[in-house]
Amino acid sequence: MTPARQRVLTIGLIVVGILIIGFFGLRTLRAFREFRGHRPPPFSPAEAQQVETDVELIRDWMTIPFISKMYHVPPHVLFEALNIPPEGNQEKSLNDLNREYYPKENGIVLEKVKAAVLANQPQQIPTARSAPTFPPPAP
Amino acid sequence: MSDFLLTQIINYGEPILGAIVFIGAIGAPFPATLIVIAVGAFCRQGLLTWYTTGLIALVCVVLGDSLSYGMGYFAREPILRRFQGSERWMQAESTFNRWGGMSVFWTRFLITGIAVPVNLIAGTSDFRFRRFLIYDFFGEAIWIFGYGGLGYLFGTQWEVVSDVLSNLSGLTLGFVILAIGIWLGIRRLKKNSATADSA
Numbered sequence: 001m002t003p004a005r006q007r008v009l010t011i012g013l014i015v016v017g018i019l020i021i022g023f024f025g026l027r028t029l030r031a032f033r034e035f036r037g038h039r040p041p042p043f044s045p046a047e048a049q050q051v052e053t054d055v056e057l058i059r060d061w062m063t064i065p066f067i068s069k070m071y072h073v074p075p076h077v078l079f080e081a082l083n084i085p086p087e088g089n090q091e092k093s094l095n096d097l098n099r100e101y102y103p104k105e106n107g108i109v110l111e112k113v114k115a116a117v118l119a120n121q122p123q124q125i126p127t128a129r130s131a132p133t134f135p136p137p138a139p
Numbered sequence: 140m141s142d143f144l145l146t147q148i149i150n151y152g153e154p155i156l157g158a159i160v161f162i163g164a165i166g167a168p169f170p171a172t173l174i175v176i177a178v179g180a181f182c183r184q185g186l187l188t189w190y191t192t193g194l195i196a197l198v199c200v201v202l203g204d205s206l207s208y209g210m211g212y213f214a215r216e217p218i219l220r221r222f223q224g225s226e227r228w229m230q231a232e233s234t235f236n237r238w239g240g241m242s243v244f245w246t247r248f249l250i251t252g253i254a255v256p257v258n259l260i261a262g263t264s265d266f267r268f269r270r271f272l273i274y275d276f277f278g279e280a281i282w283i284f285g286y287g288g289l290g291y292l293f294g295t296q297w298e299v300v301s302d303v304l305s306n307l308s309g310l311t312l313g314f315v316i317l318a319i320g321i322w323l324g325i326r327r328l329k330k331n332s333a334t335a336d337s338a
Contacts, residue, residue, distance in 0.1 A: 052295055057296075061143070063150065
């Protein structure tokens with residue numbers, strides 16, 4: 001390799017390295033800030049039994065049976081809310097269902113599923129930590 | 140792409156995951172790290188069993204890496220015909236033999252973007268397959284069980300973890316490229332000053 005080419009390669013690597021560091025550095029910083037706001041969910045058996053309640057975690061790549069398992073809402077309830085037959089639609093994502101049954105209403109399936117989950121979530125069983133405490137009776 | 144793959148995993152489970160990591164290991168641009176973290180979360184949700192899923196993924200990814208090592212190995216003949224005996228080739232081969240193990244290990248889980256080129260170079264150079272396999276196995280085990288474990292730990296919040304790790308991988312690649320550039324620059328400066336001194 002000629003000295004001129006070596007120089008170009010060296011400068012090129014340094015410039016590309018700095019650009020990549022800048023790009024991913026900013027993204028990592030942003031992602032890390034968001035990450036700091038999250039804590040892993042509890043692992044104790046009682047708390048692990050608790051059902052997921054945050055419907056904002058529903059994504060359009062999820063299928064109805066998956067959402068049903070995640071939020072403990074029977075699948076037929078979700079299919080009914082969408083006005084869609086379960087047959088042949090069990091393995092389709094919300095995005096696919098939206099494209100097939102509501103092609104003119106973008107994102108409507110996701111919204112309907114979120115609303116149906118919210119309306120049909122099972123009652124949470126109170127755990128030891130969240131159980132209400134009563135003051136001792138007055139003497 | 141990742142949405143489609145995630146839907147397939149929740150529908151068909153481990154076999155699809157195995158296929159994804161295998162094809163990813165031979166060079167298809169799949170978001171495999173994101174998938175591994177998501178699968179960890181699916182294990183926590185009870186959709187998959189962590190040990191069989193981990194084992195299948197590990198076997199498939201090591202097979203994929205071995206195949207891409209093999210591609211490099213069989214491309215060795217024409218490359219050797221062209222470069223064998225040249226000082227640069229021998230230098231490159233000895234450098235890889237010296238640092239190759241660590242390159243294979245770190246590119247399995249930290250700088251995953253260059254894992255396939257490293258496999259090909261390992262196959263093409265004189266790097267022994269058994270050595271490759273050992274470094275590859277341990278690196279991939281960290282990738283599968285470490286990253287998958289984070290997905291398991293964070294459960295439904297796995298997307299946040301995935302975001303941090305994929306950006307961190309890009310950042311590390313940037314530092315590696317910059318370090319190589321600086322190293323080449325310093326080497327060149329030293330060479331130039333040595334030439335000037337001897338003149």
